[in-house]
Amino acid sequence: MLQGTLDMLILQTLVLGAAHGHTIAHAIERGSEDVLQIEHGSLYPALHRLEDRRWIASFWGTSENNRKAKYYRLTPAGRKQLLAQTTRWDEVVRAIGRILKPAAE
Amino acid sequence: MSWCRFLRRARWDQERREEIESYVQMESDDNIARGMPPDDARAAARRKFGNPTRVQEEIYRMNTITFLDTLVRDLRYALRMLARSPMFTAAALLTLALGIGGSTAIFGVIDSILIRPLAYPHSEALVGVWHTAPGLKGLGENLECTPSMYFTYREGNRTFQQFGVWNSNGASVTGTAEPELPRALFVTYGVLDALDVQPLLGRWFSQEDDTPGSAETVILTYGYWHRRFAGDRFIVGRTLTINATPHTVIGVMPREFRFQRDPELILPQRFDRTKVYLGDFSYQGIARLKPGVTMAQANADVARMLGIWLTAWAPTPGFDFTVFKNARLGPKVQPLSQEIVGDVGATLWVVMGTLILVLLIACANVANLLLVRGEGRQQELAIRAALGAGWGRIAREMLLESMMLGVLGGAAGLGLAFAGLRILVAKGPATLPRLGEIGIDPWVLAFALGVSLLSGALFGVIPVWKYAGPRVANALRGVGRTFSQGRERHRARNVLVVVQVALALVLLVCSGLMIRTFQHLRNLRPGFAQPEQIQILHSMAxxxxxxxxxxxxxxxxxxxxxxxxxxxxxxxxxxxxxxxxxxxxxxxxxxxxxxxxxxxxxxxxxxxxxxxxxxxxxxxxxxxxxxxxxxxxxxxxxxxxxxxxxxxxxxxxxxxxxxxxxxxxxxxxxxxxxxxxxxxxxxxxxxxxxxxxxxxxxxxxxxxxxxxxxxxxxxxxxxxxxxxxxxxxxxxxxxxxxxxxxxxQPVFLVSTLKELYDQSMERTSFTLVMLAIAGGMALLLGIVGIYGVIAYAVSQRTREIGIRIAVGAQPAGLSRMFVRQGLQLAGVGAACGLAAAAGLTRLMSALLFGVTALDPVTYAAVSALLILAAALASYLPARRAAAVDPVEALRVE
Known part of the structure; x- marks a missing residue:
C-alpha cells in the first residue's frame, strides 16, 4: 500500500462515525472489495500516530457483541486533514492518469 | 512525541495490549460465527492480525525519546563502571572535590561581595556623594560632605530622590548594669529613607528628629536590641541614657539591615543651621537617585550646587574664603557598592584565579587517571567496537562517565565549599566587606554545576580523543603485553604532567611572593616595639x-x-x-x-x-x-x-x-x-x-x-x-x-597593640593563607601526577626491564633512567611555568610589598623545591624498577 494512504483510508472510514479497530480494518477491506489487503495489526500503529497528531480521538466503549473495545472518532482537525489529503490524492491520480492515458485532443 | 506519553509508557503499553486483545476476540467471534471451531478461530484471528509484539514495539518506539532512553541506560552503565574501580573513583573524586570546592567557595565570596547587589531595595540607585579637591594637597581625592552641603544639596538638588549625610562614632550608654560604648551611626533625615529598609518596629527618623532642640530619639539595630533587651517587643517608647542624655527609642531595624561599620545604635545627626560654615568635611553623603538619572547627570547636578554652596555659606572662622575657593571642589558621585566594596576586588580575583589553576591541575590529574584506565580498557572497547558499537556511542559513554565523575566531584566540592565558607565567615578578615552576607545562593550552585560539567567535559575529552576514535578496532591487535610500549602512547600523559607542573610552579611562585611580602612586612620596624606587651583601652572624662x-x-x-x-x-x-x-x-x-x-x-x-x-x-x-x-x-x-x-x-x-x-x-x-x-x-x-x-x-x-x-x-x-x-x-x-x-564611664576598644598590628596585616595574611593552600594543593597534585606517570611506566615496562637486567643492566642505572624521565618532565614543566609566572604574577603586583613580581629568590627557590619534589616522586617508583626480578618478569606472560 502506498505510504500515507492508510492514514487517509482510516480517516475516510471514520467520517461515517466512531468505530473500533476491528470495524475499521474490515471496513477498509470490504470497501475496497478486498482489493486492498492490509495486515490488521499494522492498523494500530497508524491509529496511534493519528491520535498523536490529534486527527482522531479515542474512548473506551462496548462493542455490538458486548466486548470492551477502544473506539476512535474523527476530530475537526482530522476532518480538515482528510479533505486536504483527498484533494491532493485526486490531483495526483488525475495527473498520473493523464500521463498514462493521454486524452485525445 | 509528547513528554507525558514518554513518562507513562507502561500504561500506554498496557492499554495497547488490551486493544489488541479486544481485536483478536472480536475476530475470533466472527470466525466462530462463520462456523470455525474455537481454537482454529482464535489462531486465524491471530494470523489475520499479524505479529502483535512487533506492533507493540512500533508503538512503544513512537512513544520514546530515543536519546533520553539510552542516556538513562548509559548513566547506569557509567555508575556501574565507576563503582567497579573504587580506588580510581575515590582518587578522582577527592581531587575534583578539592578543585571544585575551592573555586566554588571563592566564587561564593566574590558573588556575595562583588556581584550580588547590596541588601537594599533597588540598590543600584544608591550613590555615595563625595568630592574631589585638586587644590587641597593630600586630601584631594576623596573629600566628604560638610554640614552646609547637607542643607544645600537637600534643598537644591534636581537628581536625588532622597539625600542625607551620616557619620559613625561611639555613643556611651550609661545607667545600665555595665556602662558601654556601642557603635553608633549618626544620620540626618534622608539617610534611612534613601536606604529604604523599613523598620521592624516603630518608625524612621522624621525631619523633626534632626532639628536641634526637639526630643532626643534613637533607633536600635536588631543585634543590639536582642543583646541588650532580649528582643523586647515593647521597647518602642522606652528611654535610654546616651551620652548622658535620655533618648526615646522610636524604632528597631530588621535583622537584615546592614550598614558600614555594623552600627548598633542609630541616632539623628543634628545641625544647627545658624552655626554651619563652609568647612568640616567629615560627613559621608548618601543619595538615592531619581529613576532614570545617570551618574553623569548626578555629578553635573552636584557641580552646579557646589557653585551655589560656595557663595551661600560663610567660611569657617579662622579660615579665609580663598582657601575654599582655591580648593577647586568638584563632584564625585559614585555607586554605593563601590564605596562599600572598596579595593578588595583585586585580592579576591587573584585568589579566584589561583583556585581556577588548582582546578585545572586537578582536571589534568583526573585526565591522567582516565588515560591509565583507558589503557586498561582498550581491549574491552575494541571488542565492543568489533561487535558493532559505533565509535560515537563509545565516545558518548566515556564522556558520560567523565561528566558523572565531574558532577559527583562537584557535589562533594559543594559540601567542602559550604564548610569552607562557614569557616571563612567565622574566621575571615573583619576588613572583608559584607562578610556576614557570604553564603551559597542559586548563582553559586549554578557555578558549581557549570564548573563540574565543564571540568568533566575537559578531562573527559582527552581519553575519548585518544581511545574512542575511529581507529578503535586497530587496538585489538596491539593488546596484551607482547609488544613494548610505543613512545606515542605516553605522549598525552606526558603533556598533562608537564601542564600540571607548570601550573603548580605558577601557584608556588604566587604563594612564594606573598610569603616574601609577609616577611618584608614583618621585618619592617613598625614604629613601636613588642606590641604584644602593650595593652590598649579607651575611656573618657x-x-x-x-x-x-x-x-x-x-x-x-x-x-x-x-x-x-x-x-x-x-x-x-x-x-x-x-x-x-x-x-x-x-x-x-x-x-x-x-x-x-x-x-x-x-x-x-x-x-x-x-x-x-x-x-x-x-x-x-x-x-x-x-x-x-x-x-x-x-x-x-x-x-x-x-x-x-x-x-x-x-x-x-x-x-x-x-x-x-x-x-x-x-x-x-x-x-x-x-x-x-x-x-x-x-x-x-x-x-x-x-x-x-x-x-x-x-x-x-x-x-x-x-x-x-x-x-x-x-x-x-x-x-x-x-x-x-x-x-x-x-x-x-x-x-x-x-x-x-x-x-x-564606658571602657571600650580594648585590645593589645599586637592585635591591631595583626589586623592591619589581615588582608595580606588572608591572601597568603589562601595562596599557600592553593600552592600546597598544586604541589601535591603535581607530585601525584609525576608519581603516577613514572609508576605506570615502570609497571608497563616490567618485561623490558627484566630483559635489560637479564642481559646485564645495573639496577642503579635502571632507576636512574626512570628518575631522569621524571626530571625531564618536571624540567620542561618548570620552564613553561617560569615563563607563565613571569607574565601572570604582574597581575598581583598590587598585593606585593617590598618585593617585585619577578623576585629572583622566589623563582629560584620555588623551582628548586619543585625539581626536588619531582625527583622524589620519580625515585619512589623507579626504585621498584631496580628491584625487578628478571625471572619473574619474563615469566609473567
Whole structure:
C-alpha cells in the first residue's frame, strides 16, 4: 500500500462515525472489495500516530457483541486533514492518469 | 512525541495490549460465527492480525525519546563502571572535590561581595556623594560632605530622590548594669529613607528628629536590641541614657539591615543651621537617585550646587574664603557598592584565579587517571567496537562517565565549599566587606554545576580523543603485553604532567611572593616595639568636667599613676589614639613659620596625635632627636610640639634641623616650638607608607579645636606596657582603676597593640593563607601526577626491564633512567611555568610589598623545591624498577 494512504483510508472510514479497530480494518477491506489487503495489526500503529497528531480521538466503549473495545472518532482537525489529503490524492491520480492515458485532443 | 506519553509508557503499553486483545476476540467471534471451531478461530484471528509484539514495539518506539532512553541506560552503565574501580573513583573524586570546592567557595565570596547587589531595595540607585579637591594637597581625592552641603544639596538638588549625610562614632550608654560604648551611626533625615529598609518596629527618623532642640530619639539595630533587651517587643517608647542624655527609642531595624561599620545604635545627626560654615568635611553623603538619572547627570547636578554652596555659606572662622575657593571642589558621585566594596576586588580575583589553576591541575590529574584506565580498557572497547558499537556511542559513554565523575566531584566540592565558607565567615578578615552576607545562593550552585560539567567535559575529552576514535578496532591487535610500549602512547600523559607542573610552579611562585611580602612586612620596624606587651583601652572624662581642661588632665594623670603602680606594669602612656587607630586620628594642615605661603594657599595635611609624657616610651617609639613632652609642658601649656622623622625631613631636610623650628595649626593659632623628633610609625597599616605625624601635648591653650578654656583630650587611650597584657586579670584591675577615677564611664576598644598590628596585616595574611593552600594543593597534585606517570611506566615496562637486567643492566642505572624521565618532565614543566609566572604574577603586583613580581629568590627557590619534589616522586617508583626480578618478569606472560 502506498505510504500515507492508510492514514487517509482510516480517516475516510471514520467520517461515517466512531468505530473500533476491528470495524475499521474490515471496513477498509470490504470497501475496497478486498482489493486492498492490509495486515490488521499494522492498523494500530497508524491509529496511534493519528491520535498523536490529534486527527482522531479515542474512548473506551462496548462493542455490538458486548466486548470492551477502544473506539476512535474523527476530530475537526482530522476532518480538515482528510479533505486536504483527498484533494491532493485526486490531483495526483488525475495527473498520473493523464500521463498514462493521454486524452485525445 | 509528547513528554507525558514518554513518562507513562507502561500504561500506554498496557492499554495497547488490551486493544489488541479486544481485536483478536472480536475476530475470533466472527470466525466462530462463520462456523470455525474455537481454537482454529482464535489462531486465524491471530494470523489475520499479524505479529502483535512487533506492533507493540512500533508503538512503544513512537512513544520514546530515543536519546533520553539510552542516556538513562548509559548513566547506569557509567555508575556501574565507576563503582567497579573504587580506588580510581575515590582518587578522582577527592581531587575534583578539592578543585571544585575551592573555586566554588571563592566564587561564593566574590558573588556575595562583588556581584550580588547590596541588601537594599533597588540598590543600584544608591550613590555615595563625595568630592574631589585638586587644590587641597593630600586630601584631594576623596573629600566628604560638610554640614552646609547637607542643607544645600537637600534643598537644591534636581537628581536625588532622597539625600542625607551620616557619620559613625561611639555613643556611651550609661545607667545600665555595665556602662558601654556601642557603635553608633549618626544620620540626618534622608539617610534611612534613601536606604529604604523599613523598620521592624516603630518608625524612621522624621525631619523633626534632626532639628536641634526637639526630643532626643534613637533607633536600635536588631543585634543590639536582642543583646541588650532580649528582643523586647515593647521597647518602642522606652528611654535610654546616651551620652548622658535620655533618648526615646522610636524604632528597631530588621535583622537584615546592614550598614558600614555594623552600627548598633542609630541616632539623628543634628545641625544647627545658624552655626554651619563652609568647612568640616567629615560627613559621608548618601543619595538615592531619581529613576532614570545617570551618574553623569548626578555629578553635573552636584557641580552646579557646589557653585551655589560656595557663595551661600560663610567660611569657617579662622579660615579665609580663598582657601575654599582655591580648593577647586568638584563632584564625585559614585555607586554605593563601590564605596562599600572598596579595593578588595583585586585580592579576591587573584585568589579566584589561583583556585581556577588548582582546578585545572586537578582536571589534568583526573585526565591522567582516565588515560591509565583507558589503557586498561582498550581491549574491552575494541571488542565492543568489533561487535558493532559505533565509535560515537563509545565516545558518548566515556564522556558520560567523565561528566558523572565531574558532577559527583562537584557535589562533594559543594559540601567542602559550604564548610569552607562557614569557616571563612567565622574566621575571615573583619576588613572583608559584607562578610556576614557570604553564603551559597542559586548563582553559586549554578557555578558549581557549570564548573563540574565543564571540568568533566575537559578531562573527559582527552581519553575519548585518544581511545574512542575511529581507529578503535586497530587496538585489538596491539593488546596484551607482547609488544613494548610505543613512545606515542605516553605522549598525552606526558603533556598533562608537564601542564600540571607548570601550573603548580605558577601557584608556588604566587604563594612564594606573598610569603616574601609577609616577611618584608614583618621585618619592617613598625614604629613601636613588642606590641604584644602593650595593652590598649579607651575611656573618657565624665561630661560634668568636660569643659575644665585642668581637671580632665589631672584625672588622666592620676589614672596613669595608679596604672603604673599595678603589679607587672613597666610603663604607661596616654594619647588620643593608639598607632594603627587611624580612624580615631584627625588630619589637618600644619603651617611652618619659616615656610611662608601665598595668600589663600593651605599647606599639606598631616596626621595629628595628642600625647601625654611617657607615651613614646610605652610604645617603644624611638626619640630620634630632642626630648619627649613633660608634665610641666602640659600643665603650664607651654607652646611645644613634636614631629615624626619623615615630617622633619620633608620640611627641613633633617631630624636635628627640626629642633627649635616653630609650627602651628590654622592662621591664628600661636606658634609652637618643635622640641622632639620621633621615628616614623606605620599608622595606616604596614602596607602603606608611614604618614607624617605632628604630636601635640594632650592639653594646650587656645587652639583651633579648643573651646574658650583651651583644649584637652577628654576622650582618649591608655596604653599599659606589661607582660600581663591581654589577660583578663590585668583588665579587671585596670577597669577598676579607671572607674574609680572617672565615674564609671564606658571602657571600650580594648585590645593589645599586637592585635591591631595583626589586623592591619589581615588582608595580606588572608591572601597568603589562601595562596599557600592553593600552592600546597598544586604541589601535591603535581607530585601525584609525576608519581603516577613514572609508576605506570615502570609497571608497563616490567618485561623490558627484566630483559635489560637479564642481559646485564645495573639496577642503579635502571632507576636512574626512570628518575631522569621524571626530571625531564618536571624540567620542561618548570620552564613553561617560569615563563607563565613571569607574565601572570604582574597581575598581583598590587598585593606585593617590598618585593617585585619577578623576585629572583622566589623563582629560584620555588623551582628548586619543585625539581626536588619531582625527583622524589620519580625515585619512589623507579626504585621498584631496580628491584625487578628478571625471572619473574619474563615469566609473567
Amino acid at each position: 565624665p561630661q560634668a568636667i568636660a569643659d575644665q581642661p585642668e581637671r580632665v588632665m589631672r584625672m588622666h594623670n592620676e589614672i596613669l599613676d595608679k596604672l603604673a603602680a599595678l603589679p607587672g606594669v613597666t610603663s604607661v602612656g596616654f594619647a588620643n589614639a593608639a598607632p594603627l587607630e587611624s580612624f580615631l586620628s584627625p588630619n589637618n594642615p600644619i603651617y611652618a613659620q619659616d615656610k611662608p605661603l601665598a595668600k589663600g594657599q593651605i599647606p599639606a595635611t598631616r596626621r595629628f596625635r595628642m600625647t601625654a609624657p611617657g607615651f613614646f616610651k610605652t610604645m617603644g617609639t624611638r626619640i630620634v632627636a630632642g626630648r619627649d613632652f613633660t608634665w610641666t609642658d602640659l600643665y603650664e601649656k607651654r607652646h611645644v610640639a613634636m614631629v615624626s622623622e619623615n615630617l622633619a625631613r620633608g620640611l627641613w631636610g633633617d631630624a636635628n634641623a627640626a629642633l627649635g623650628k616653630r609650627i602651628r595649626v590654622g592662621n591664628s593659632d600661636a606658634w609652637r616650638e618643635v622640641v622632639g623628633v620621633v621615628e616614623d610609625v606605620y599608622d595606616n597599616g604596614m602596607q602603606v607608607k608611614p604618614p607624617e605625624i605632628a604630636y601635640w601635648p594632650a592639653m594646650m591653650d587656645g587652639w583651633l579645636f579648643g573651646g574658650e578654656h583651651g583644649f584637652v583630650t577628654g576622650f582618649g587611650m591608655y596604653a599599659i606596657r606589661s607582660n600581663r597584657a591581654g589577660t583578663e586579670n590585668l583588665l579587671k584591675e585596670v577597669r577598676q582603676v579607671i572607674w574609680s577615677m572617672n565615674g564609671r
